[in-house]
Amino acid sequence: MEHMHNDTNATQNTGCSAGCGCAAKDAEKHPARTYLPAVDLLHSQDAYTLVVDIPGVPHEGIDLQVEKNTLTLRATPTEGTVADMRLAYAEYGVGRYERTFTLPEDIDRDTIAASLKNGVLRITLSKVVPATKRISIN
Amino acid sequence: MYWNRLAAMAVNDTQKGTNHLIGRMIARQRPAGPAFNIWVNDEGAVLTSEIPGVELQDLDITVSGKSVSVKGIRKDESTEKEERYSRKERASGEFERIFRLGMEIDAAAVQARLANGVLEIRLPRSEKDKPRKITVTAD
Numbered sequence: 436m437e438h439m440h441n442d443t444n445a446t447q448n449t450g451c452s453a454g455c456g457c458a459a460k461d462a463e464k465h466p467a468r469t470y471l472p473a474v475d476l477l478h479s480q481d482a483y484t485l486v487v488d489i490p491g492v493p494h495e496g497i498d499l500q501v502e503k504n505t506l507t508l509r510a511t512p513t514e515g516t517v518a519d520m521r522l523a524y525a526e527y528g529v530g531r532y533e534r535t536f537t538l539p540e541d542i543d544r545d546t547i548a549a550s551l552k553n554g555v556l557r558i559t560l561s562k563v564v565p566a567t568k569r570i571s572i573n
Numbered sequence: 574m575y576w577n578r579l580a581a582m583a584v585n586d587t588q589k590g591t592n593h594l595i596g597r598m599i600a601r602q603r604p605a606g607p608a609f610n611i612w613v614n615d616e617g618a619v620l621t622s623e624i625p626g627v628e629l630q631d632l633d634i635t636v637s638g639k640s641v642s643v644k645g646i647r648k649d650e651s652t653e654k655e656e657r658y659s660r661k662e663r664a665s666g667e668f669e670r671i672f673r674l675g676m677e678i679d680a681a682a683v684q685a686r687l688a689n690g691v692l693e694i695r696l697p698r699s700e701k702d703k704p705r706k707i708t709v710t711a712d
Contacts, residue, residue, distance in 0.1 A: 476660040484656060488663055490623035490690035513689070517612040517619045526608035527623055554625030554690015 468530035472510070483542070483560040489532050490554035491515060497551065499558070501544055506536045508556070541565070606668030607645075615704055617697040618674050625690030626663070632687070634694060636680045641696065644669045677702035 475486040489497070491512030498509040515529025516522075538544070543563045550557050607627075612619040624632075626647050633644040647665045677699040684695045 473662040473664075474660065475658065475663050477656040478659050479656045483659075486663065488623075488625040488690070490625040493689055515610075515621070515691075517621065517693075520612035520614045520619055522610060523613045523618075524609075524611040527610060551689075553627065553687075554623070 468528055469533050470528075470530050472508075472532040472534055474534065481562050483562070485536065485556075485558040485560070487532075487534070487556040487558070488554065489551075489556050491529060492532070492551075492554065492556075494551055497549075497556065499547075499549055501538075501547060504538045504540075506538055506547070506558070506560075507533075508535070508558075509533050510556070606643075606670045609643075609670060609672070611672065611674075613674075613676075615698070617678070617695070618676065619696065620672065620692075620694040622670075622692045623690065624687075624692050626665075627687075627690070627692075629687055632685075632692070634683075634685055636678050636683050636696065639674050639677055640671060641674065641678070641694065642669065642671045643692070643694070 473488045477484040477486065487508060489508075489510045489512070492510040493513060496511040496513070498507075498511075500507045500509075510532040512529055512531070538560065541562045543561045546561045548559045607622050607624045609620055609622045612621070620641060620643070622643070624645065624647070627645050628648075631646045631648075633642075635642040635644075644667075646667050647663075649665045674696070678696045679699040682697045686693045686695075
C-alpha cells in the first residue's frame with residue numbers, strides 16, 4: 436500500500452530522454468530546462484524517507500517547502516559547462532530539478548528533516564503517533 | 574568544415590555490464606550506466622558524469638592510450654534499519670563505461686574530481702599527439 440501519493444503530473448519533465456541527440460543542444464543552448472528528479476520512497480514503522488537524485492546541486496541551491504499537505508522541492512545546480520571547451524557528445528542536460536509530493540495525513544509536518552550527500556537528498560518524514568482520546572459515555 | 578570538427582573523433586563508446594543495472598536507465602534504453610558528457614578542445618578532453626550516491630572509494634578510473642574506463646558501484650539505500658521500498662526509480666548496482674577518444678591521453682596528468690554527485694575527469698592530450706602548425710616557406 437502506497438501511502439504517499441506522488442504527484443508526477445504537477446511537474447512535467449521538459450528534458451528529452453538522453454541519447455536522442457538533442458541533449459547536446461540542450462546542454463549548450465538551453466541551460467534553463469527543468470527536470471524531474473528520480474526518487475526512491477522508503478517506509479518503516481515510524482517514518483517515510485524520500486531519496487532524491489539532484490546531482491550538481493550544492494546546499495544553497497535547495498528549496499524545500501511544505502504547504503498544507505504538499506511538499507515541493509526545487510533545486511538549482513551549479514553550471515554544467517566546462518570552460519574553454521566544446522561539448523562534443525552529450526547524454527544528459529543540466530537544469531533545475533522540480534518535483535512535488537502530496538503528503539499523507541499521518542506526517543508530522545514540523546519535524547521534516549533533509550540532508551544532502553554526494554548529490555543525493557534524503558528527506559525524512561516522521562509519522563505522528565495517533566493520539567487516542569477516550570470518550571466517556573454518560 | 575567537417576574535418577574541423579572534433580566531435581567525430583570524440584566518441585566510440587563500447588558498453589559492458591548491461592545486466593547489472595535495473596530501473597529507468599534500461600527502461601529508457603539508455604546506456605547501461607550513468608550518463609556522460611564529453612567536452613573537447615585541442616589541449617585535451619573532459620568527461621563529466623552525473624553519479625549521485627556513488628562514493629569516491631567505489632570509483633575506479635583507468636586511462637590507457639586513447640581509452641578511458643570508468644567503473645563504479647551505486648549502492649542501494651535500503652541497507653539500514655527496517656526500511657522497505659514503496660517506490661524505486663533510482664538505478665543501482667555496478668556499472669562500467671568505456672570511451673575511446675580521438676586523441677592520445679597523457680595518463681600521468683589525468684585529474685578527477687567528485688563534487689555534489691558530479692564526476693569530472695580532466696584528460697590532457699599527450700604532447701606528441703597535439704596538432705602542430707607547419708610553416709610554409711616560399712622558394
